[in-house]
Amino acid sequence: MSKGTRRLAAGLMVSAGLMGGVVVGTQPAAAYPSNCHYGISSLGTVSAWCAGGSGSVRAVAGCEWFGWWTTAYGNWVNVNQGASHVSCPWPYGVRWGGFNARD
Structure with a gap:
């Protein structure tokens, strides 16, 4: 050669x-989830969803029963594929709602 x-x-x-x-x-x-929202139904279910970006979101509920507190988490749901839902375990009631988002 x-x-x-x-x-x-x-x-x-x-x-x-x-x-x-x-x-x-x-x-x-990849874009972090965006345009995310949550709502609490009259039955005490917290729902969370995102309309933009990528990644996933889950609903979070703050639950209280006579001064005892716990936090409940919904399943992770991919952005633009529906909403995550969570309810407090019995006998707790929802006192606040929110969401977690991740890439």
């Missing part, structure tokens, strides 16, 4: 490696 052929081969290998790195290293952009 001549010097010129070796240089060409080495250059092609470096170029292929760089192009392969660009293709392999590219990932879709």
Whole structure:
């Protein structure tokens, strides 16, 4: 193999490696959940949802029964795929609502 052929081969290998790195290293952009809201129904169910970004959201309920407090969490739901719902365990009642969001 001549010097010129070796240089060409080495250059092609470096170029292929760089192009392969660009293709392999590219990932879709992720955006934190946005436009998130929650609501409390008249039956005491907390619902949470997000309309933008990506990731997931879950409903959170602050529950109280005669001075005893606990926190209840709904299932994680992907953004734009519905709402997360949670109710307080019996005999607790909902005193506040909210949500957690994650990428």
